[in-house]
Amino acid sequence: MDKQTEFVLRTMEERDVRFVRLWFTDVLGFLKSVAVAPAELEGALSEGIGFDGSAIQGFARVYESDMVAHPDPSTFQLLPWRGATQGTARMFCDIRLPDGAPSFADPRYVLKRALKKASDMGFTYYTHPEIEFYLFKQPIVPGQPPVPADQSGYFDHTTTSPGADFRRQAITLLEQMGISVEFSHHEGGPGQQEIDLRYADALTMADNIMTFRVVIKEVAVMQNMFASFMPKPLSNHPGSGMHTHVSLFEGDTNAFYDASAEYHLSKTGRQFIAGLLKHAGEITAVTNPWVNSYKRLIAGAEAPSYICWGQNNRSALVRVPMYKPNKGTSARIELRSIDSAANPYLAYAMVLAAGLAGIENEYELPEGAEDDVWSLTDRQRQALGISPLPRSLGNAIDLMENSQLVADTLGEHVFDFFLRNKKAEYDSYRGHVSEWELTNSLPAL
Secondary structure, X not given: OOHHHHHHHHHHHHOOOOEEEEEEEOOOOOEEEEEEOHHHHHHHHHHOEEEEHHHXXXXXXXXXXXXXXXXXXXXXXXXXXXXXXXXXXXEEEEEEOOOOOEOOOOHHHHHHHHHHHHHHOOOEEEEEEEEEEEEEEOOOOOOOOOOEOOOOOOOOOOOOOHHHHHHHHHHHHHHHOXXXXXXXXXXXXXXXXXXXXXXXXXXXXHHHHHHHHHHHHHHHHHOOEEEEOOOOOOOOOOOOEEEEEEEEEEOOEEOOEOOOOHHHEOHHHHHHHHHHHHOHHHHHHHHOOOOOHXXXXXXXXXXXXXXXXXXXXXXXXXEEOOOOOOOHHHOOEEEOOOEOOOOHXXXXXXXXXXXXXXXXXXXXXXXXXXXXXXXXXXXXXXXOOOEEOOOOHHHHHHHHHOOHHHHHHHOHHHHHHHHHHHHHHHHHHHOOOOHHHHHHOOOOO
16 A cells, blocks of 8 residues: 555544545546545555446447546545535546556546656646636526626726635635635626636646536535636627646756747747647647637637737737746746636647647747737738638537547547537537527528
8 A cells, every 4th residue: 555545544534534526537528426435445446446437428338338437546635615524535536447457538548648758758748727717696597698797807806796705715625625726816708707727737737627617616506606617608708718828847947948049938849839830720629629619719809719829919829928037947838729618638638749749740830920810801811821720610620530640649439439429519509590590580581
């Protein structure tokens, strides 16, 4: 028994923990959970917990359904909202087959494979997300527009806004779980909030994001509100993204930093950006996996619509933040397309794979965009070599389907299921007659 396992079992006894929730994520990014009693935990840590994989979206077919969830003791945390006495804890799980082999359907394993490739190249991959979401008043009535919890705007500070109390309680719970928060504030839309998590290695961060979503929704229920990570819930207001700051380290050295280079951006950093740009269209179905995602991407308002990069240019897909003197370790790039509702394991795996492809193949970085890309005409963008991101989930699926990079990174199983699921979602959406059509076309046609 290793020291971390001993720590978990000792903490369970000392804190009188009565339930342990074993968490894992399906291919689409929805959290799954099974609770075990303390008496069963030691067995679960050594042997795992068997379950029917065919009942989980994208995991297994009915004739190969047996799977085993193996808790990762390093992810053990108490759930503070469940109370200090007779409490509840959680651990994330790695999904394996009965013979002990990793399950190719496990999104956590997809990210681990990508991280192994980065490690073999000498890199450690760090991410720092800015997570946006909306708070709405209860009840949410299907078919009716949701009512924002407040009418505040970007960075507004008001004594009566429920957002400030919400953020304070949510951040308190997150930090009690060992998840560090860097910033929080009201975003541009009514009821829209942003909480930025402090950087961590990508696997830890993906686990943290899944925990973050649970905490946000739990606190919302406590305060009689509803929290949503839907990319574009309100037609006339900004969508919710997860702008992610990315960096690679070689040991203790930031691989993106070069004191003598333009913008202090190293050759490795430039090639990583070039990889993101070259493969941006192919990976968009993973970073923006919902029909609604494209309502956010085509609307501007801080969301990128075109494939380009720029120094401190918030209309670009990839932004290079301003360099802070004597802060070489903070050199990074910001990818602005990812949805708050994306599967973080798959999204971060694809971002890494695209960037590493740029480094491996020594892609040349095109000229950066200095203008507001949204304000340019199509002809001007074409002259600058700036292409649009996919305009719909259908367009994104077509690009993904022909991508060897995405197929290799996700693995055959996840790649196949993801494509089939998203094609079904898009076909269902295309066949739906919307309120807009009924309002504008029915009276006239």
